[in-house]
Amino acid sequence: MSDLRPEPLEDDVPVDGTQVRYAGAAQLRVGEDQQYVTSDENLLEWVDPRDSALLLERTVRDSWRVLRIQSEFVAGFDALEKVTEAVTVFGTARSVPGSAEYELGVEVGRRLSEAGFAVITGGGPGAMEAANKGAFLAGGESIGLNIELPFEQHMNPYLTLGMNFRYFFVRKTMFVKYAQAFVCVPGGIGTLDELFEALTLVQTGKVKRFPIVLIGRDFWSPLVDWMRGTLLAGEKISPEDLELITVVDTPQEAVDVVIASGIR
Numbered sequence: 473m474s475d476l477r478p479e480p481l482e483d484d485v486p487v488d489g490t491q492v493r494y495a496g497a498a499q500l501r502v503g504e505d506q507q508y509v510t511s512d513e514n515l516l517e518w519v520d521p522r523d524s525a526l527l528l529e530r531t532v533r534d535s536w537r538v539l540r541i542q543s544e545f546v547a548g549f550d551a552l553e554k555v556t557e558a559v560t561v562f563g564t565a566r567s568v569p570g571s572a573e574y575e576l577g578v579e580v581g582r583r584l585s586e587a588g589f590a591v592i593t594g595g596g597p598g599a600m601e602a603a604n605k606g607a608f609l610a611g612g613e614s615i616g617l618n619i620e621l622p623f624e625q626h627m628n629p630y631l632t633l634g635m636n637f638r639y640f641f642v643r644k645t646m647f648v649k650y651a652q653a654f655v656c657v658p659g660g661i662g663t664l665d666e667l668f669e670a671l672t673l674v675q676t677g678k679v680k681r682f683p684i685v686l687i688g689r690d691f692w693s694p695l696v697d698w699m700r701g702t703l704l705a706g707e708k709i710s711p712e713d714l715e716l717i718t719v720v721d722t723p724q725e726a727v728d729v730v731i732a733s734g735i736r
């Protein structure tokens with residue numbers, strides 16, 4: 473725990489029975505049940521507007537919260553402005569070192585790094601740690617954008633640059649803004665959320681020339697098949713939307729797709 477930690481902001485003053493823990497830039501409140509109360513939770517919490525006292529408190533808190541969100545964007549922009557060509561790697565937080573899935577992530581990070589790309593991940597365990605490890609051991613730039621979660625959270629140790637974010641949506645902006653491609657290895661809800669956010673941004677033309685590569689045909693093909701059989705067949709997507717995704721089997725194929733897209 474650093475002595476340089478910031479004073480809690482007004483919004484961080486713990487309610488009765490809580491203590492504050494610090495994780496880099498993020499301050500985590502621990503309730504009596506030892507559950508962290510995250511900034512995202514505070515932001516999204518519903519308050520009954522018919523309770524005028526609560527409504528006033530929320531209005532004041534949300535006004536200050538805007539400044540905190542703003543400062544998180546500024547910190548991210550400042551820290552990442554010098555990142556050159558980069559690829560963001562998404563994947564499960566749950567794979568363990570030594571497993572085939574973890575080693576796949578290591579290989580992805582290594583190959584991307586050897587191809588000259590900085591590697592950006594969520595900075596946590598599992599596939600994030602694996603991809604950072606591959607990039608770090610290859611001597612490349614290895615960036616981890618961690619997130620405050622309701623349980624204790626550590627940045628993985630294979631980072632040349634690590635940041636803690638309070639807000640998912642701020643962190644997601646950084647994933648896209650500072651990368652020119654996404655590579656996904658197998659993952660769960662978080663990975664799917666990140667994949668579909670990227671797809672939405674490309675599909676709607678918010679970002680251009682942004683390859684999205686999924687590694688692991690056995691894992692990803694059923695999802696793509698469902699998109700073709702249900703979404704396309706039901707006219708919920710267009711045929712060209714399916715072309716936004718490339719499914720491959722190996723890390724090198726993924727790197728080849730990224731390079732072939734001409735992003736640099």
Ligand SMILES: C/C(=C\CNc1ncnc2c1ncn2[C@@H]1O[C@H](COP(=O)(O)O)[C@@H](O)[C@H]1O)CO
Pocket residue numbers: 561562563564565566593594595596597600618619621625658659660661662663664666
């Ligand atoms: C559940 C575990 C750790 C959670 N820690 C995380 N740290 C950082 N980023 C995370 C974490 N969990 C999810 N993410 C983000 O979502 C993606 C992985 O989610 P999935 O549901 O596991 O697919 C990942 O890309 C992160 O950006 C283990 O103890």
